[in-house]
Amino acid sequence: MTTTKSDLLSRVFALLFLTLFLVVPRTYAQTTPEVTVGISDDEVKLGSATRLQIQVKGGADVKPSLPEIPGIDFKKTGHNVSSVLTRENGQLTYQVVTFLVYHVVPYKEGDVTIPPFNITVDGTQYRSPEMKLKVLPGTAPRPTPRSSQSN
Numbered sequence: 001m002t003t004t005k006s007d008l009l010s011r012v013f014a015l016l017f018l019t020l021f022l023v024v025p026r027t028y029a030q031t032t033p034e035v036t037v038g039i040s041d042d043e044v045k046l047g048s049a050t051r052l053q054i055q056v057k058g059g060a061d062v063k064p065s066l067p068e069i070p071g072i073d074f075k076k077t078g079h080n081v082s083s084v085l086t087r088e089n090g091q092l093t094y095q096v097v098t099f100l101v102y103h104v105v106p107y108k109e110g111d112v113t114i115p116p117f118n119i120t121v122d123g124t125q126y127r128s129p130e131m132k133l134k135v136l137p138g139t140a141p142r143p144t145p146r147s148s149q150s151n
Contacts, residue, residue, distance in 0.1 A: 032058060033057065033059035033122065033124070033126070034056070034057040035054070035055070035059075035128075036056075036057075037053070037054050037129065037131075038052075038131070039052050039104065039131050039133065040053065042131075042132060043133075043134045043135075043136060044104070044106060044135055044136065045135075045136045045138035046106055046107075046108070046109055046135055046138035046139060047138040049075075049103040049104060049105045049106075050103075050104050050133065051077075051101055051102065051104065052074065052101070052102040052103075052104050052131075053099070053101050053102075054098075054099070054100040054101075054119060054128075055097070055098070055099050056097070056098045056119070056121050057095055057097050058095055058096065059098065059122045060081065060098065061120075061121065061122050062098045062119065062120070063119070063121075064117065064118070064119045064128075065117050065118045065119070066102070066117055067114065067115050069112065069115075070108075071107045071108040071110075072104060072112060072133075073107065074102045074104060074105075075102060075105060076100070077102060078100065079098075079099070079100055080098070080099045081096060081097070081098050081099075082097050083095070083096055083097075084096075084097060108135065109135050109137055110134075110135055111132065111133070112133040112135060113130060113131070113132055113133075114130065114131040114132075115130055116128050116129060
């Protein structure tokens with residue numbers, strides 16, 4: 001039986017594919033998620049919005065429990081999950097990076113504290129830092145019911 005060049009290439013790719021699925025999950029399972037939370041601006045005019053950004057490196061299932069704050073509405077505007085495969089010192093590392101973005105819309109002027117809230121990553125809870133927001137005079141939008149948004 002003669003082995004053609006395409007047969008050989010197919011076998012090499014199959015072997016590489018299987019290796020990635022056997023090696024990479026073990027490397028992935030050993031990483032501890034890194035959670036970063038912040039707001040884009042600490043001052044915002046009434047009627048405008050700032051962004052609350054949650055970035056999780058090393059975790060796939062991300063569920064924030066945003067706080068209920070009188071005069072503030074959180075509107076989810078983005079959710080992106082990407083996979084990164086790197087080779088460092090001969091070792092393959094697979095990492096999932098999740099980005100969640102919420103618009104923080106104020107409905108009254110003044111100083112606002114966004115208290116620490118839980119972010120569950122693959123079943124483990126992490127805590128955000130406390131964040132301060134100063135709402136300056138402007139034109140207030142109409143609030144939307146909290147039940148109409150999704151976390």
